[in-house]
Amino acid sequence: MKFIHVGDTHIGQVYKNDTRNKDIKNAFIQLIDYAIKNKIDFIVHSGDLFDIGTPPLDALLFVTDELNRLKREHIPLFIIPGSHDVGIGEEKSIIELFHRNGLLINLNSDKYLDLGEKINLSGETYKEAFICGIKGKRSRVEDEIFKKLNVNMDNSAHVKIFVFHHTISFLGEKFKDLETESLPKGFDYYAAGHWHGHMENIPYDNGIIQYPGSLEYCDEKEIVDNPNRGFYVIDYDENGIHSIIYQVIKTRKKHIFTINADNKTSNEIEKEATDNLTKNDGDILVIKISGKINGKISEINAVKIKNIGYELGYSYISINKSKLLDKDVILDADNLKNEDISSVEEEFLRSKGYSDKEIMIGKYLMDTTSDKTDTVKNYIEGLFYS
Numbered sequence: 001m002k003f004i005h006v007g008d009t010h011i012g013q014v015y016k017n018d019t020r021n022k023d024i025k026n027a028f029i030q031l032i033d034y035a036i037k038n039k040i041d042f043i044v045h046s047g048d049l050f051d052i053g054t055p056p057l058d059a060l061l062f063v064t065d066e067l068n069r070l071k072r073e074h075i076p077l078f079i080i081p082g083s084h085d086v087g088i089g090e091e092k093s094i095i096e097l098f099h100r101n102g103l104l105i106n107l108n109s110d111k112y113l114d115l116g117e118k119i120n121l122s123g124e125t126y127k128e129a130f131i132c133g134i135k136g137k138r139s140r141v142e143d144e145i146f147k148k149l150n151v152n153m154d155n156s157a158h159v160k161i162f163v164f165h166h167t168i169s170f171l172g173e174k175f176k177d178l179e180t181e182s183l184p185k186g187f188d189y190y191a192a193g194h195w196h197g198h199m200e201n202i203p204y205d206n207g208i209i210q211y212p213g214s215l216e217y218c219d220e221k222e223i224v225d226n227p228n229r230g231f232y233v234i235d236y237d238e239n240g241i242h243s244i245i246y247q248v249i250k251t252r253k254k255h256i257f258t259i260n261a262d263n264k265t266s267n268e269i270e271k272e273a274t275d276n277l278t279k280n281d282g283d284i285l286v287i288k289i290s291g292k293i294n295g296k297i298s299e300i301n302a303v304k305i306k307n308i309g310y311e312l313g314y315s316y317i318s319i320n321k322s323k324l325l326d327k328d329v330i331l332d333a334d335n336l337k338n339e340d341i342s343s344v345e346e347e348f349l350r351s352k353g354y355s356d357k358e359i360m361i362g363k364y365l366m367d368t369t370s371d372k373t374d375t376v377k378n379y380i381e382g383l384f385y386s
């Protein structure tokens, strides 16, 4: 028997770029195609099916059609709502609407959760696999709910799966919103979501924790940081899990290059950027310009570079100037403990007396390009709303 573990599909508006939004949908279609073609028994989704809690009609119709394809082939999809699947001020998630329409199984629907002194969590046993989970939230500290957790485990199942949507301390203190040790014990497979990189084989108790990452690149950072995108296919029998593969999906070709702007004029930088471009068929392009320009950052004509790029065929172009400095910026190197711009920004904000939360928001906004307005909105909401 086989199941797929996928997460962070973020259907809906992610980019302002239509082609990339189609790519996000196309990735989901590839997932459903694979499941049907390979006669997968069921799919586990670890949250963030949608990009926002109130997805546009177009996204709702798309997901309805794709889930109906699965349903016709009798392949159920088990899911927990992720942090993005819940609207601001809402308790229930859009996931529940799909559950009530019979297109998926929301593992945090009321019948699975008995809230009291303890949180009694039950799940479903399907094809000898026991599946249960806890939804993601918009706040950062979630240990409490996990500490109160009491799982009504089906011990006769061949494989036991726990689904959650949090970054754990294993990934680093800086990123965590949950102590790894807070996860319930006794499962074979911990299907994790929320972390958009993919990371497998994290040992925990007698099982493993796996992050499939986002199914498609959700922003420029993900394009730059990750070589590929995909989902896990897990094979199991009466002896438990016996193989796991990371199934890569088809994504656009990407070209990422860096320009060192030190002592160069805006004209020289523009020329270097455009000299690097080649004719192509819808590729992704990221140009990172860093260093200290001979002039002002604003003198670089990014629109001109982009127009030349689009003429040559690129479908998505980002020109990242977040690590670029004006000529007349005075940095007293002796007084700075840190070297990279991001750390310098943080040090500066800290010296002005801002709180950790304010620094985090400030840094995030500074790192953000105009292509990510929805992501920023969600992120800020996530910080303030719990």
Ligand SMILES: [Mn+2]
Residues within 6 Å of the ligand: 008, 047, 048, 082, 084, 194, 195, 196
């Ligand atoms: Mn996500």
